Amino acid sequence: MPFFGGIFLEDELKTSSRMFEFIYKMFSEGKVSIPKNGISTLPKHLAGQLKNTEIILNTSVKEVKSDTILLENNKTIKTDYTIIATEASDLISNLKSQKTSWHSCDNLYFLTAEKKVGANFIGLLPQKDALINNIVFIDERKARQEGRYLLSVTVIKKHNLNQEELIKRIKKELKSYVGIQELEFLTHFYILKALPIVQPVEYDIMPSETLLKNGIFLAGDQMLNASVNAAMLSGERAAMGIIELENLNH
Ligand SMILES: Cc1cc2nc3c(=O)[nH]c(=O)nc-3n(C[C@H](O)[C@H](O)[C@H](O)COP(=O)(O)OP(=O)(O)OC[C@H]3O[C@@H](n4cnc5c(N)ncnc54)[C@H](O)[C@@H]3O)c2cc1C
Incomplete structure (x- = not known):
């Protein structure tokens, strides 16, 4: 996977020597690149692969429960599984103490x-x-x-x-x-x-570890380390976590 390099925040390097090592590992192992048409090429590329997916943009989520997503406009979406790809503490009850800095x-x-x-x-x-x-x-x-x-x-x-x-x-x-x-x-x-200020910095996660509770999975850079790589990898692991759970249930 190319490293989507460019701008790193000195603070982030200071807070963790492991993050510093990670960045230098990525710089030395492969190409550092920025997509020609900007970083939004990444989500556009991912979305372009999807055949049976409805994408709802510019809509805030108010709350996530095991079988429902409640939107800010008070509409609800019934779910089998949910992957929350952002900080989840404001979206799930009883999670306020696990706020990310x-x-x-x-x-x-x-x-x-x-x-x-x-x-x-x-x-x-x-x-x-x-x-x-x-x-x-x-x-x-x-x-x-x-x-x-x-x-x-x-x-x-x-x-x-x-x-x-x-x-x-x-x-x-x-x-x-x-x-x-x-x-x-x-x-x-x-x-x-x-x-995100992540302590300790991690590079990978088991699919099963992305399960928070009752069909709700977590992804996003705050799970591992502050990088696009971490965001994509944690998303992939969460998807694998759902597949593993589905296979277990059937
Ligand atoms: C200036 C800058 C430069 C960077 N440079 C690099 C770099 O060169 N290389 C690198 O690897 N990384 C870089 N990063 C870090 C990288 O951008 C992040 O690690 C990465 O974007 C995290 O992706 P994510 O999907 O986890 O989170 P995000 O990209 O933050 O996506 C989370 C999404 O969830 C949405 N959301 C949040 N709450 C709700 C809600 N309640 N309802 C609906 N949607 C919601 C947000 O609007 C957001 O779109 C940089 C970051 C910054 C700020």
Whole structure:
């Protein structure tokens, strides 16, 4: 499986030397890649393989029970099995004590013609007073047509700046620390639940271990470690857990 590399949060590496080892193992073993048309290619590819599946988007789940999913719009879905592929503590009664803690981050995107970091490198800013943690120049098709690069900037330090102040500060840091003079701001995301703080970090899980209770299975990066690999692997294990249970019951 290729490692969907790019941007890692220094905090995550600090919290666990096993996570650090995992990342370096993945970097050394295989190709590090970002899908040509963006990371959403992954779910689109998975969805494209499904023949008998209805996908309901933009709909929040309020509660999950052994045979029902209750939606935020108060509709219910009858179920044989459920895989919860996100933090489950708010969705299941009596699970509140098992809440996951999260790292948050700001992601800002700019367009620039001034590429200051060589091909396929992640630029880390070690300066103590810098808000920016890392920068990545992405060779994106549309930007390339204009002779420019997409620049991704990640901030993991806590701050009290509003969006306007943050953009100003980041532009200033990009000028003084990286030497980029011309920048066009594109967009900003604040990601509250960016990476789960997982202790201990695991790399794999038995299918049977994904069963929470009564036909409810769990998946998601918070089960193993903060990566796309962990998200996909835990989802596969949960699906295998359901197949194993079905085989046992019949
Ligand atoms: C800036 C950044 C850079 C990253 N870079 C990398 C990288 O280079 N390589 C890498 O491997 N990983 C990277 N990661 C980590 C990676 O993105 C995550 O580990 C991965 O997306 C986790 O996938 P997931 O399916 O477990 O969770 P998510 O992708 O968070 O999916 C959970 C989904 O559940 C939905 N949801 C939550 N609650 C409800 C509800 N009540 N009802 C309905 N839906 C709900 C959410 O909206 C969300 O869509 C990065 C993360 C960040 C933030």
